[in-house]
Amino acid sequence: MKDKIVITGIGVLSSIGIGKDAFWQALEEGKSGVKPVTLFDTSKLKVKMGAEISDFNPGAILGEKGLRNLDRATKLLLCTGKLALDDARLEIDDINSNAIGISIGTTVGSLWSISEFDKSALRDGPHFVNPAEFPNTVINSPPSQLAIRLKSKGPCATISSGFTSSLDAIKYGIDLIRNRRAQIVLAGGVEEFCEQTYLGFYKVNFLAGVKGPELSCPFDQRRNGVILGEGSAILVLESEESAKKRGVDIYSHILGFGTHFYPYAINKYEPQGKGLKKAMKFALEDAGASAEDIDYISCAANSMQDADAIETASIKEVFGKKAEEISVTATKSMLGETFSAAGVLAAAATVGAINKDFLPPTINYAQKDPVCDLDCVAVKSRAARINKAVVNAFGPSGSNSCILIGK
Amino acid sequence: MSDTKTIESEIKEIIAQIMEVEPEKITPSAKFVEDLGMDSMMALEIVAAIEKKYKITIPEEYLMKLATLGDVVAIAQQFIGKS
Numbered sequence: 001m002k003d004k005i006v007i008t009g010i011g012v013l014s015s016i017g018i019g020k021d022a023f024w025q026a027l028e029e030g031k032s033g034v035k036p037v038t039l040f041d042t043s044k045l046k047v048k049m050g051a052e053i054s055d056f057n058p059g060a061i062l063g064e065k066g067l068r069n070l071d072r073a074t075k076l077l078l079c080t081g082k083l084a085l086d087d088a089r090l091e092i093d094d095i096n097s098n099a100i101g102i103s104i105g106t107t108v109g110s111l112w113s114i115s116e117f118d119k120s121a122l123r124d125g126p127h128f129v130n131p132a133e134f135p136n137t138v139i140n141s142p143p144s145q146l147a148i149r150l151k152s153k154g155p156c157a158t159i160s161s162g163f164t165s166s167l168d169a170i171k172y173g174i175d176l177i178r179n180r181r182a183q184i185v186l187a188g189g190v191e192e193f194c195e196q197t198y199l200g201f202y203k204v205n206f207l208a209g210v211k212g213p214e215l216s217c218p219f220d221q222r223r224n225g226v227i228l229g230e231g232s233a234i235l236v237l238e239s240e241e242s243a244k245k246r247g248v249d250i251y252s253h254i255l256g257f258g259t260h261f262y263p264y265a266i267n268k269y270e271p272q273g274k275g276l277k278k279a280m281k282f283a284l285e286d287a288g289a290s291a292e293d294i295d296y297i298s299c300a301a302n303s304m305q306d307a308d309a310i311e312t313a314s315i316k317e318v319f320g321k322k323a324e325e326i327s328v329t330a331t332k333s334m335l336g337e338t339f340s341a342a343g344v345l346a347a348a349a350t351v352g353a354i355n356k357d358f359l360p361p362t363i364n365y366a367q368k369d370p371v372c373d374l375d376c377v378a379v380k381s382r383a384a385r386i387n388k389a390v391v392n393a394f395g396p397s398g399s400n401s402c403i404l405i406g407k
Numbered sequence: 408m409s410d411t412k413t414i415e416s417e418i419k420e421i422i423a424q425i426m427e428v429e430p431e432k433i434t435p436s437a438k439f440v441e442d443l444g445m446d447s448m449m450a451l452e453i454v455a456a457i458e459k460k461y462k463i464t465i466p467e468e469y470l471m472k473l474a475t476l477g478d479v480v481a482i483a484q485q486f487i488g489k490s
Contacts, residue, residue, distance in 0.1 A: 065427050069452075128459040132425075132452040 005174050006250045007405075008243045009088025009236030011080040011188075012348050015051040015229055016334055019083055024352035026334070027360040028381045033335050034216055034227050040195040045202060047209040051216075051229030051336030052193045062149075069132045070145060073109035073192035076232040077142040078149055081186055085150070088236035089248050090184065092150050101154035101182030103173040104143035104234075105165025105189035107340045112194035113137045142190055154182040160340070163300070163395025164259065165189055166233070167343035167403055171257045173237050183242050188234035189341040197339075201228050204267050206337075208303055216337075217364040218301035218330030219308050219372035226302045229336025233344040235351075252351045255388065256289065256404035258282025263398045269306045273314035275400035280318045280390065283402040289388060291319040294326055294404075296359060296389040298346040301330035301372075302337045309371040311392065316374075327384065328374045329353075333363045343393035343401065350389045350405050359384045414487070415480045421456045422476065425449055435477040453479070461487050 012019060015033025016026035033051040042048045058067055058075040061082055067075060085092070092100055113136035121129050135141055140158035147156040155176055159169040166189025173187030191197075201207050205225070208214050212224030243250050260282065262275030284290065297315060301308040308330070316323045331349050332338075338345055349360055358381045365378040387407055394400040415435075422439075423430040426449055439445040445453075450473065454465055457479070463486040473479050 068425075068427065124459060127464065128455070128462075130452060130459075131455050132448055 003178050003239040003241070005177060005237055005254045006240050006243050007235045007252045007254065007351055008238055008248045008250055009084045009090065010251065010348050010351060011082070011084030011087060011234040012345070013053055013056070013076050013080050014231040014335055014345060015053050018053070018055070020087060020348065020352065023348065024356055027331070027349050027352060028356065028358050030361040030363045030379065030381060031334060032363060033229060037198070039193055040198070047202060047207045047214055049209065049214050049227050050193055050198065051227055053230060069136070071110070071113045071136045071192070072194070073106065073190050074136065074142040074145045076192060076230070077104065077146050077190040080188065080190065080232040080234045081146045081150060084186055084234040084236050090236060092152055097151055097153045099154055099183035100150070100152040101173065101176045101185040102143050102147050102152060102156045103159065103169040103176065103185055103187045104146070104157070105159045105161070105169035105340045105344070106139065106142055106191060107160045107162050107165055108197045109142055109190055109192060109340070110137055110139050111196045112192065115196050146186070161399050162397060163339060164343060164393040164399040164401035165340035167347070167391065167393045167401040168259065170235065170237070170254070170344065170347065170403060171259065171401070174254060174257065177237060177239055184236060184238045186234050187237050188232065188344040190232035191230055191339045191341045193228065193230035198228055201226065206304070215364050216303045216333050217366070218299070218303045218333050218362055219312070219369065219376045220365050221367040221369040223303040223305060223308060225304060226332070226337035229338045231335060231338040231341045231345050233341060233348040235344065235347065252354055253406045254403060255406045256283045256285070256287025257402070258286055259401040261398050262400065267396050269304070269310055269396045270398070271306065271310065273310040275398060276311065276314045276392065276394045277318050279394070279400040279402040280314065280392070283390065283404045287404040289404060291322045293388050294319065294322070294390055295384070295386045296350070296353065297326055297328040298350045298389060298391045299328050299330045300342065300392040300394050302332045312372045312374055323374060326374070327359045327377050329360045329377050330362045331360055333365070343391065346391045346393070347403060347405065350391050354386045354389060354405065354407055357383055357385050411480065411484065414484060415476070417460065418457060418479055418483060419476060421460065422453055425452050425456065433476050436475055438474055440474070457483055463487055
């Protein structure tokens, strides 16, 4: 008998709210995190918008000391970890530190630091680089800094599987608990907003605003690319037994997980959604659930022409007739595309929807597209009771993951 | 060429910033490790920052001798003079 895995704490830093309560409220209000980019100059680009966390003040959450050399991704994650621990009423001490693990998805989290380190070597000469900035250039830096700050001594993992990273990190965290390698795992993901990532997405023609309106409008006929965003979320995972022993509230259960990598082509969505369909089927099987049990799907739809249509068709095939009754949301309409962090942000949003009895909206929806014809909770949230929900994450290079969350 | 007082004040500011302590605490004889809580990464960063500021190279064998502000100023001056 597998341990039942529950969520007992949530930390969120997003462009629409900091802390889970602000985040859930913003989702219910259909707030947009998209605004003109302020972190770097976009005057020479055709696009100007992003979903930055504009009121980010790490000192207010962590205290001012010890932050000086940390990059934005790491500071985002440290703040998220602090919020998650507080929310889970968990204090790490000498007695429990060996039992606390960390599992974080991030893929381009170090890109800015690598670039700045290289720029310094080129500008000032290789002898004059700052050795204290070098640790930021490795991809496992944010989770490792989190473990150092929290003094947690359990396993500390970094999962870099692109768009599915943070859902895959949750699965890794579940396995750590079920394999008795950790009692409690802080699982989630982080991506920072930076010029290098923005330019990368711009140059591969993924950003909205070149071929149409500069808008994150998933499922809408006008969709023409993503609005890049940033964010971080951590779920505190433990077995149901552990949560009961600690006497803490349980927000939700993680009932199942499925993943399938379908190799196709770099930066191109596989048109049939073969991998995504398998990931959803595996998650249902893992949870011992059927299509009929699902009330809500938090989609990965990100306002790309092909991605949203592929996800719609995949849901219709996997859920059959039931797909007509299931409400779906593209939280990326509010949060932008946060890449590795998107899965756990969608999961944190779904836990809010389950606990607060609402369906988050797909904002900016105005023009119907016949190939995206699910009930996408257009523009405004709705009251609803959700018992079981599916959260999807998938990307153009083949990774597809799905988790099933229940009350 | 900077005089000793200017160099001392500039280096004190660099050290205070890296160690996140008030500049007044960095007296010429206060011991970095014992009195001010310096760790090895801070030591490397301080040397790198001084090398960058004055465009000098402080050889590795000098690192162990940098125990106080007074030591750092004296050694920095020695190499600033050479450059």
